[in-house]
Structures are given as C-alpha cells and as structure tokens.
Amino acid sequence: MTDRSLLILPGDGIGPEVMAEVRKVIDWFGSAQGITFDVSEDLVGGAAYDAHGVPLTDATMAKAQEVDAVLLGAVGGPAYDDLDFSVKPERGLLRLRKEMDLYANLRPAQCFDALADFSSLKREVVSGLDIMILRELTSGVYFGEPRGIHTEGNERVGINTQRYTEGEIARAARSAFELARRRNNKVCSMEKANVMESGILWRDVVNEIHAAEYGDVELSHMYADNGAMQLVRAPKQFDVILTDNLFGDILSDCAAMLTGSLGMLPSASLGAPMANGRPKAMYEPVHGSAPDITGQGKANPIACILSFAMALRYSFDLGDEATRLERAVEGVLADGARTADLMGPEGGTPISTSEMGDAIVAKLAS
Amino acid sequence: MTDRSLLILPGDGIGPEVMAEVRKVIDWFGSAQGITFDVSEDLVGGAAYDAHGVPLTDATMAKAQEVDAVLLGAVGGPAYDDLDFSVKPERGLLRLRKEMDLYANLRPAQCFDALADFSSLKREVVSGLDIMILRELTSGVYFGEPRGIHTEGNERVGINTQRYTEGEIARAARSAFELARRRNNKVCSMEKANVMESGILWRDVVNEIHAAEYGDVELSHMYADNGAMQLVRAPKQFDVILTDNLFGDILSDCAAMLTGSLGMLPSASLGAPMANGRPKAMYEPVHGSAPDITGQGKANPIACILSFAMALRYSFDLGDEATRLERAVEGVLADGARTADLMGPEGGTPISTSEMGDAIVAKLAS
Ligand SMILES: [Mg+2]
Ligand SMILES: [Mg+2]
Incomplete structure (x- = not known):
C-alpha cells in the first residue's frame, strides 16, 4: 500500500x-x-x-x-x-x-556543465546557470473574458482580455517569495507597468506582499521587454523571476533556450x-x-x-x-x-x- | 530652400x-x-x-x-x-x-562584424546577422479598451484589452511583405493562435493578404514563444518577422540584445x-x-x-x-x-x- x-x-x-x-x-x-x-x-x-x-x-x-x-x-x-x-x-x-x-x-x-557547449550563448554566459521562472498560469490574457472573433461593420475583430485580480497576483507572488527563500533569496518581478494598468496593479501587489510578509527576500522589478534582453545578456543575474501568464510564456521559453x-x-x-x-x-x-x-x-x-x-x-x-x-x-x-x-x-x-x-x-x- | x-x-x-x-x-x-x-x-x-x-x-x-x-x-x-x-x-x-x-x-x-564579440552569443551565431522585425505599433493590448484598475467586491482588478481589427492586421502585413521584397523575400509571422483568438485572426488575415497580393514572398508562421526560442537558437534563419504590438515589444528587444x-x-x-x-x-x-x-x-x-x-x-x-x-x-x-x-x-x-x-x-x- x-x-x-x-x-x-x-x-x-x-x-x-x-x-x-x-x-x-x-x-x-x-x-x-x-x-x-x-x-x-x-x-x-x-x-x-x-x-x-x-x-x-x-x-x-x-x-x-x-x-x-x-x-x-x-x-x-x-x-x-x-x-x-x-x-x-x-x-x-x-x-x-x-x-x-x-x-x-x-x-x-x-x-548542465556537460552540455554547456550546446548553448548558442558563450559558455561563460551560461555555464552554471540556475534560474527559476515562476509564471502565473491560470489567469491573464489566455483566459480573460471577453474573448473571440466577431464582426464590426464590415470587418472581423479579434479580442482577448488581460485581467488580473489582486488575489491572483498575491498568491503567485507568495509562491515566488517562498521559492526564493529555498534558493538564493532573490525575486525579480517582470511586467509592463509603463504601458499597462494590469502591470501597475501587478507591481503594486507584489510590493505590498513583499513589504508585509517577505521583507527578508531581495525584490526588484523589471519591464518584461528589458527582462528578455537581460536574459540574453546576462542570465545569471537572476534567481527567481516572477511574471504573468503571457510574459512568462515568452520569457520562460527564451530562458529555456539559453541552456541549449x-x-x-x-x-x-x-x-x-x-x-x-x-x-x-x-x-x-x-x-x-x-x-x-x-x-x-x-x-x-x-x-x-x-x-x-x-x-x-x-x-x-x-x-x-x-x-x-x-x-x-x-x-x-x-x-x-x-x-x-x-x-x-x-x-x-x-x-x-x-x-x-x-x-x-x-x-x-x- | x-x-x-x-x-x-x-x-x-x-x-x-x-x-x-x-x-x-x-x-x-x-x-x-x-x-x-x-x-x-x-x-x-x-x-x-x-x-x-x-x-x-x-x-x-x-x-x-x-x-x-x-x-x-x-x-x-x-x-x-x-x-x-x-x-x-x-x-x-x-x-x-x-x-x-x-x-x-x-x-x-x-x-556589425567589428562588434560581434560583444554579443553574449557565439560569434558564428550572430556575425552577419541582419533581420528586420516589423512590430504593429498602434493597436493591441497597449491601446485596447476597456483598460484600468477598478474594484470588484473587496479587491482591485487590473484590465487591459488585446484588440485587433482585420484592417489593422492587413496594413501591417502589407508593410512586412513590401519590406521583404526589398530584402530576402521571407516573412515569418508570430502570434499565439493556439491560445488567443486575436492570434487566430492575425494568422488568418496574414494568410489572406499573402494569398491575394504577395504570393511571391515566402511566408511562415510561428508561435511567439517559439519565436523567442528560435531568435536565441538560430537568429539568422529569419529575414522579416511580422508580429503584434506586445509580442513585438518583447521579441524586438530580445533580437536587439543578440547583437550585443x-x-x-x-x-x-x-x-x-x-x-x-x-x-x-x-x-x-x-x-x-x-x-x-x-x-x-x-x-x-x-x-x-x-x-x-x-x-x-x-x-x-x-x-x-x-x-x-x-x-x-x-x-x-x-x-x-x-x-x-x-x-x-x-x-x-x-x-x-x-x-x-x-x-x-x-x-x-x-
Ligand atoms: Mg511558452
Ligand atoms: Mg520593448
């Protein structure tokens, strides 16, 4: 049994x-x-x-x-x-x-050291790389309503909705901080708070959870497009990356390919x-x-x-x-x-x- | 004058x-x-x-x-x-x-050949790289309505809307095909048609414009997360990449950093x-x-x-x-x-x- x-x-x-x-x-x-x-x-x-x-x-x-x-x-x-x-x-x-x-x-x-040469990146940039991306997976633009393709006037329009509640952001943030405590105690949160209100809320809630419950973890923020650049430039700067469903989809695959x-x-x-x-x-x-x-x-x-x-x-x-x-x-x-x-x-x-x-x-x- | x-x-x-x-x-x-x-x-x-x-x-x-x-x-x-x-x-x-x-x-x-060693990627992966990303810039999730942060019950909710009309997709696609004709005649269009209806419409319209007006240009499609991976793995496979505002924001910066x-x-x-x-x-x-x-x-x-x-x-x-x-x-x-x-x-x-x-x-x- x-x-x-x-x-x-x-x-x-x-x-x-x-x-x-x-x-x-x-x-x-x-x-x-x-x-x-x-x-x-x-x-x-x-x-x-x-x-x-x-x-x-x-x-x-x-x-x-x-x-x-x-x-x-x-x-x-x-x-x-x-x-x-x-x-x-x-x-x-x-x-x-x-x-x-x-x-x-x-x-x-x-x-893996035995496979570092399989990366398209220089060995010194990726050998020993060990980062963890926490992607929020059940909300955001892949799930938000309204969605669909409909006709307006004489043309089709495709719509999806990026939608995050405070609670959805908070629980993802807590998971990231918990993970970081068992690793190298660093979280970098990525969004597009410069152009998206859902990103502003994301950043605010992550800051609030951090201040209230995880002051011992080092927290930084980065716009998701800069995050993509930094992953290519110097991926070892990261420990845990916290991000939403769509950005996480792209960034986690980008990070994956760094390994070769x-x-x-x-x-x-x-x-x-x-x-x-x-x-x-x-x-x-x-x-x-x-x-x-x-x-x-x-x-x-x-x-x-x-x-x-x-x-x-x-x-x-x-x-x-x-x-x-x-x-x-x-x-x-x-x-x-x-x-x-x-x-x-x-x-x-x-x-x-x-x-x-x-x-x-x-x-x-x- | x-x-x-x-x-x-x-x-x-x-x-x-x-x-x-x-x-x-x-x-x-x-x-x-x-x-x-x-x-x-x-x-x-x-x-x-x-x-x-x-x-x-x-x-x-x-x-x-x-x-x-x-x-x-x-x-x-x-x-x-x-x-x-x-x-x-x-x-x-x-x-x-x-x-x-x-x-x-x-x-x-x-x-630039003189600067290839500044890339975090191996020289052979990036030297001679010459790709052009065409990012749709005036629509999509950075502009769509409704948007904002409001309160539902006792929590905040952040919302943005990904919205593309047929006409918006068509004119971006035409620009990409025109560009490709002056370059190496290849367009790769990237979206997330597997999980987003706006991506399905994107792919459909690009295919329609291609069939009707640009049959001489080589067209392929790729999911945007795979696009991020392929940019890191083998960027020289691309000529013109056509993509939407948000994916283009991330992918164009990722591509930029490849150059060092x-x-x-x-x-x-x-x-x-x-x-x-x-x-x-x-x-x-x-x-x-x-x-x-x-x-x-x-x-x-x-x-x-x-x-x-x-x-x-x-x-x-x-x-x-x-x-x-x-x-x-x-x-x-x-x-x-x-x-x-x-x-x-x-x-x-x-x-x-x-x-x-x-x-x-x-x-x-x-
Ligand atoms: Mg993915
Ligand atoms: Mg950008």
Missing part, C-alpha cells in the same frame, strides 16, 4: 515514448527503495480527441483532481491543427491547469494545498510533442524524467530522492550518453530513448 | 546629447552634399512635462503631423517614475505614435503616405534615456545617427546617402573607435559622444 498517487497522461507525439522511461524510474524507486506509487494512466490532447471527441474527458478531469500529482507528456500535432479551437489538444492542457487551479508554473532553466537543449527541461505547475497537505500538482516536460521524430526512438526522455524529480520534491517531499535522480541524469551526461538531440558537431553515436532511460536507472542503482 | 522637413525631439536623459551628433551629420549633408533639411526642435517626455505639465503639447503634436519626419531621442527618467500614468514621459511617445498612426515599427537587428550593443540600434515607425507621397514617419534609437550616464559624454550616438540613416532611406528616398552613412559608421567601428558602452575586456580608451559624432562626419567626408 502506498499513499502516493500519480496519474500519467502521456498525450500525443513523443509523449508516450518518454513517459515509458519515467515508468522505469518509478519502478526502480518502488523495487529498489520501497518508495511506491499508485499509478494510473489516461488520455489527453489529440489522443483523447481521437477516442472521445474531446481533448480531455470529464472522467479524466475528475481523476486528475483526486491524485497527488499528474505527470503529462505532451499534446498536439499536425493532425489536429485544423480542429475547432474548442477541441484543440492544447485545450485539454488548459482545462487541467484551470480546473486544478495550478496558478504557479515553475520553469527552471539550468545548464529543450529536451532537458522539466516544469511543475502547482496549486493550493489539498486536504493531505500536498499541493495540486502537474509535472510535464517543456518540450512539445515533436511529431517529426515520433515513434523513432529519438526522443530525449530527460525532461520528462526531471519532471518526475520535481514531483518527488514538490508533491512528495522527497527532496533527497529528487536530488539523487537529478545527479543520476547529470552522471549519465558526464559519462557521454547522448540522445539524437544532443549530438554536437563532434558527432558520435546517439543512444535511443529507451537506452537513455536504462542508463539513468543504472546510474541510480550504482 | 528645401522641401525636406524634420522635427527633432531630443527628449530626456542622453537624448539631447546623442541628438547633437545627429545635427552634425545633418549639417554635413547640407554643406558638403547640398542635401538640406528644414529642421525645427521641440520638447517631449519629461522635458515637456517640466515645461508644460504634459509629456507632449498639442502644438508639438500638430508640428509632428506637418513635417516629413520626426527624429526622437529618448524619454523618461527616475524623476518621472511617480507621475500619474496619464502624464508619464512614455505617454508622449505613445501619443505621437497613435495620432500620427505609425502602425509599422521597423526594428533592424544587425550585427543596444547603443547601435535604430528604429523607424511608419504610417500611411501623406499628400507629398512620403509616409508619416518617426525615427528613434532603441536605447532608452540612460539617466545613469546622462551629461557625462559617455552616450553612444550611433543608434540615433543610424536612425537618421533610416530617415534618409524611408522618408526621403535617399537610399544611397543612407548607405553612405551606414558605411561611415561601419568604418569608424572597423577603425577601432569605441564609446564607453563598447569597451570590451581588452580595455582601451573610450572616446566621447562628441568625438564619435566627429569621427563619423570625418569618415563621411573621406
């Missing part, structure tokens, strides 16, 4: 392939360490649409609400590009985030604590469904495996086990294990998705 | 210093080439607020509407940070853009043709007012001088003269002339703002 429950949603494209490697890691923790999980699996995205005509069924949604953590692979693919907006694969993901109220999206951008390989990067999306004290939580790799390499054994499972490491740390309070898993990944990379996406100009023979999973499990056991 | 009119708005901070160097270039074209300009000068931003209580007077606005081209230095500074939103220095700039209806913001990101020095980058903001055939136009450096170095002779005037080169090309159809000025800038850089912002790790003695202006004029004459 275990009191740790996981719902695995492999999704589309390479999702199922990389999730199979996470299964090996989960199994190893159970058999070798006695750390067991109650694992169930279901459909999301295009896979759910194909089976049920919707990118996420109500039954799957209900299951996601019950478990301690959801592990998601990836959604989307060219087969679904022409679907109606309301049933696009991404809507399944957005529904999970919205109904589980996963308001804090944690996007680490870490540069998206195949490496995990993410966590956290909400409020449940009855058992664990936060509502979903973990997923940053990379997409990569339809171009689906089914070829070329996918890099590391981002998905590191997402499970984040689950160990943030959902199950297994920080030591998370670190052990992260060290195992670092170890196999230092040993020279490379999937196809990590082939440098020096060449070499890539290992398969499955071989990378096996290597990580072997390193865990060593 | 000349039929070429210029309104110079030096603005705040280093604005007046860099504009003084542009004056030298303008004077040289007049005295050495017989290419003369009717030049007037006025206030904008904090300087206008200090004199008149508003960041742009109606009289200055009227003058800007009459001239062929406005040259603007920079606005803003810490003295104005606590002003009411409605009279912040940036509002003066936004008013100019809005009332002149300067819908096409051209942001070149070019990497913001002090180098000009911009143009163009509107519809006037009665004389010239477009409504404003030219300005990308850099800000840099209050930390104001009045010390440390500012780099090159961005402002290259902005005047864009004026020569886009307002006055003086492409050869624009190229001559750009070559002069390239020449002084190749000769080793460096303002303080261009000091590399190898050291050396920086020249002043004024010395850089003199060097460029001397190179023009040589």
Whole structure:
C-alpha cells in the first residue's frame, strides 16, 4: 500500500515514448527503495480527441483532481491543427491547469556543465546557470473574458482580455517569495507597468506582499521587454523571476533556450494545498510533442524524467530522492550518453530513448 | 530652400546629447552634399512635462503631423517614475505614435562584424546577422479598451484589452511583405493562435493578404514563444518577422540584445503616405534615456545617427546617402573607435559622444 498517487497522461507525439522511461524510474524507486506509487494512466490532447471527441474527458478531469500529482507528456500535432479551437489538444492542457487551479508554473532553466557547449550563448554566459521562472498560469490574457472573433461593420475583430485580480497576483507572488527563500533569496518581478494598468496593479501587489510578509527576500522589478534582453545578456543575474501568464510564456521559453537543449527541461505547475497537505500538482516536460521524430526512438526522455524529480520534491517531499535522480541524469551526461538531440558537431553515436532511460536507472542503482 | 522637413525631439536623459551628433551629420549633408533639411526642435517626455505639465503639447503634436519626419531621442527618467500614468514621459511617445498612426515599427537587428564579440552569443551565431522585425505599433493590448484598475467586491482588478481589427492586421502585413521584397523575400509571422483568438485572426488575415497580393514572398508562421526560442537558437534563419504590438515589444528587444550593443540600434515607425507621397514617419534609437550616464559624454550616438540613416532611406528616398552613412559608421567601428558602452575586456580608451559624432562626419567626408 502506498499513499502516493500519480496519474500519467502521456498525450500525443513523443509523449508516450518518454513517459515509458519515467515508468522505469518509478519502478526502480518502488523495487529498489520501497518508495511506491499508485499509478494510473489516461488520455489527453489529440489522443483523447481521437477516442472521445474531446481533448480531455470529464472522467479524466475528475481523476486528475483526486491524485497527488499528474505527470503529462505532451499534446498536439499536425493532425489536429485544423480542429475547432474548442477541441484543440492544447485545450485539454488548459482545462487541467484551470480546473486544478495550478496558478504557479515553475520553469527552471539550468545548464548542465556537460552540455554547456550546446548553448548558442558563450559558455561563460551560461555555464552554471540556475534560474527559476515562476509564471502565473491560470489567469491573464489566455483566459480573460471577453474573448473571440466577431464582426464590426464590415470587418472581423479579434479580442482577448488581460485581467488580473489582486488575489491572483498575491498568491503567485507568495509562491515566488517562498521559492526564493529555498534558493538564493532573490525575486525579480517582470511586467509592463509603463504601458499597462494590469502591470501597475501587478507591481503594486507584489510590493505590498513583499513589504508585509517577505521583507527578508531581495525584490526588484523589471519591464518584461528589458527582462528578455537581460536574459540574453546576462542570465545569471537572476534567481527567481516572477511574471504573468503571457510574459512568462515568452520569457520562460527564451530562458529555456539559453541552456541549449529543450529536451532537458522539466516544469511543475502547482496549486493550493489539498486536504493531505500536498499541493495540486502537474509535472510535464517543456518540450512539445515533436511529431517529426515520433515513434523513432529519438526522443530525449530527460525532461520528462526531471519532471518526475520535481514531483518527488514538490508533491512528495522527497527532496533527497529528487536530488539523487537529478545527479543520476547529470552522471549519465558526464559519462557521454547522448540522445539524437544532443549530438554536437563532434558527432558520435546517439543512444535511443529507451537506452537513455536504462542508463539513468543504472546510474541510480550504482 | 528645401522641401525636406524634420522635427527633432531630443527628449530626456542622453537624448539631447546623442541628438547633437545627429545635427552634425545633418549639417554635413547640407554643406558638403547640398542635401538640406528644414529642421525645427521641440520638447517631449519629461522635458515637456517640466515645461508644460504634459509629456507632449498639442502644438508639438500638430508640428509632428506637418513635417516629413520626426527624429526622437529618448524619454523618461527616475524623476518621472511617480507621475500619474496619464502624464508619464512614455505617454508622449505613445501619443505621437497613435495620432500620427505609425502602425509599422521597423526594428533592424544587425550585427556589425567589428562588434560581434560583444554579443553574449557565439560569434558564428550572430556575425552577419541582419533581420528586420516589423512590430504593429498602434493597436493591441497597449491601446485596447476597456483598460484600468477598478474594484470588484473587496479587491482591485487590473484590465487591459488585446484588440485587433482585420484592417489593422492587413496594413501591417502589407508593410512586412513590401519590406521583404526589398530584402530576402521571407516573412515569418508570430502570434499565439493556439491560445488567443486575436492570434487566430492575425494568422488568418496574414494568410489572406499573402494569398491575394504577395504570393511571391515566402511566408511562415510561428508561435511567439517559439519565436523567442528560435531568435536565441538560430537568429539568422529569419529575414522579416511580422508580429503584434506586445509580442513585438518583447521579441524586438530580445533580437536587439543578440547583437550585443543596444547603443547601435535604430528604429523607424511608419504610417500611411501623406499628400507629398512620403509616409508619416518617426525615427528613434532603441536605447532608452540612460539617466545613469546622462551629461557625462559617455552616450553612444550611433543608434540615433543610424536612425537618421533610416530617415534618409524611408522618408526621403535617399537610399544611397543612407548607405553612405551606414558605411561611415561601419568604418569608424572597423577603425577601432569605441564609446564607453563598447569597451570590451581588452580595455582601451573610450572616446566621447562628441568625438564619435566627429569621427563619423570625418569618415563621411573621406
Ligand atoms: Mg511558452
Ligand atoms: Mg520593448
């Protein structure tokens, strides 16, 4: 018996392939360490649409609400590009985030030393990089009403609404300050307070929460466009970056690319604590469904495996086990294990998705 | 007598210093080439607020509407940070853009070979970089209504509205396709059609304009967050990037920083043709007012001088003269002339703002 429950949603494209490697890691923790999980699996995205005509069924949604953590692979693919907006694969993901109220999206951008040369940036600019972007995930312009395309006079008009309440900003800010306390105690908040009233409110509320509750954390503010520049110029100046849904979407991807390989990067999306004290939580790799390499054994499972490491740390309070898993990944990379996406100009023979999973499990056991 | 009119708005901070160097270039074209300009000068931003209580007077606005081209230095500074939103220095700039209806913001990101090592990116990733971002500048979330901060129940709510009409998208798209025809004939349009209806309309209208009028131009689409990643990963894949106001704000700054020095980058903001055939136009450096170095002779005037080169090309159809000025800038850089912002790790003695202006004029004459 275990009191740790996981719902695995492999999704589309390479999702199922990389999730199979996470299964090996989960199994190893159970058999070798006695750390067991109650694992169930279901459909999301295009896979759910194909089976049920919707990118996420109500039954799957209900299951996601019950478990301690959801592990998601990836959604989307060219087969679904022409679907109606309301049933696009991404809507399944957005529904999970919205109904589980996963308001804090944690996007680490870490540069493994063995891979620093894969970055388009100079080694000295990125080696040792370790920043965390906290993107507000359940509000802002991707959710605000009114929205849609309608006709005015004789032309179409497209509308979306950027809308933030004080409470939405406050809880994201608290998550960022809490994170910073466990890291290097610095938060930089990014918005466009110079041209957007929602940015002015964002800055005011962050300042108020800081003054009232987190005076020990170093706080700075930056306009989001300058933030994009500073990430490119000198990313190591940051510890935790706090920003809204839309700016976080762009800035977290910009930061991700600084590290040189998206195949490496995990993410966590956290909400409020449940009855058992664990936060509502979903973990997923940053990379997409990569339809171009689906089914070829070329996918890099590391981002998905590191997402499970984040689950160990943030959902199950297994920080030591998370670190052990992260060290195992670092170890196999230092040993020279490379999937196809990590082939440098020096060449070499890539290992398969499955071989990378096996290597990580072997390193865990060593 | 000349039929070429210029309104110079030096603005705040280093604005007046860099504009003084542009004056030298303008004077040289007049005295050495017989290419003369009717030049007037006025206030904008904090300087206008200090004199008149508003960041742009109606009289200055009227003058800007009459001239062929406005040259603007920079606005803003810490003295104005606590002003009411409605009279912040940036509002003066936004008013100019809005009332002149300067819908096409051209942001070149070019990497001068002599300065490629200043980039945080590897030399091979950026050397020879020459991309142009066309940012829609008069609509979108920085202008849409409703906007503001109000109270709902017992909490504040901040709202902005992303709103694009078909016509607004169409004219920006046409500008991008026209630009591409004069460059490498490729346009990549960026939005978030996967999660925003305004992005869906954007993509649809761009496709329609392309099919109807610009089938000879190569068109691709990219989600804006992926665009940020691709700019960092491999910026030379792009020719013209077409995007909206907010995404363009972030992406153009991200692209600017790839080149390694913001002090180098000009911009143009163009509107519809006037009665004389010239477009409504404003030219300005990308850099800000840099209050930390104001009045010390440390500012780099090159961005402002290259902005005047864009004026020569886009307002006055003086492409050869624009190229001559750009070559002069390239020449002084190749000769080793460096303002303080261009000091590399190898050291050396920086020249002043004024010395850089003199060097460029001397190179023009040589
Ligand atoms: Mg994104
Ligand atoms: Mg900007």
